[in-house]
Amino acid sequence: MTNTTRNKNKIGVCPYCKHEWTYKERLLGYVIKPRSRTKCPKCGEYLEPSTMTMVYEYLAITLVLIFVIFIIPQAPWLHWTKVLLSAALLLPLIFIFIPFSVRFEKQVYNVKKK
Numbered sequence: 191m192t193n194t195t196r197n198k199n200k201i202g203v204c205p206y207c208k209h210e211w212t213y214k215e216r217l218l219g220y221v222i223k224p225r226s227r228t229k230c231p232k233c234g235e236y237l238e239p240s241t242m243t244m245v246y247e248y249l250a251i252t253l254v255l256i257f258v259i260f261i262i263p264q265a266p267w268l269h270w271t272k273v274l275l276s277a278a279l280l281l282p283l284i285f286i287f288i289p290f291s292v293r294f295e296k297q298v299y300n301v302k303k304k
């Protein structure tokens with residue numbers, strides 16, 4: 191094991207221009223957009239989330255989906271309780287966990303070549 195692949199990027203910082211993404215920029219420019227279209231709002235370079243960011247995201251999303259799809263519907267609660275609980279799990283994931291854990295990397299493949 192070497193340290194060559196260790197990612198020292200800070201959370202939400204552009205690797206090109208060191209622009210620190212605001213919360214709004216992360217939410218609008220990263221969370222709700224396709225990952226291949228993540229673009230720095232300051233320098234316009236295409237970015238991609240680091241591998242660890244994606245691993246954590248997929249793990250968190252999978253866990254929440256398992257709860258929302260398989261476990262919560264089995265519970266003997268009222269319908270609105272299930273809806274509330276599902277939202278209580280999904281919303282913090284989308285609005286807090288992902289925006290505050292994303293680390294950007296330079297995109298390996300050039301999507302646009304002139």
Ligand SMILES: [Zn+2]
Pocket residue numbers: 204205206207208209230231232233234235
């Ligand atoms: Zn930038």
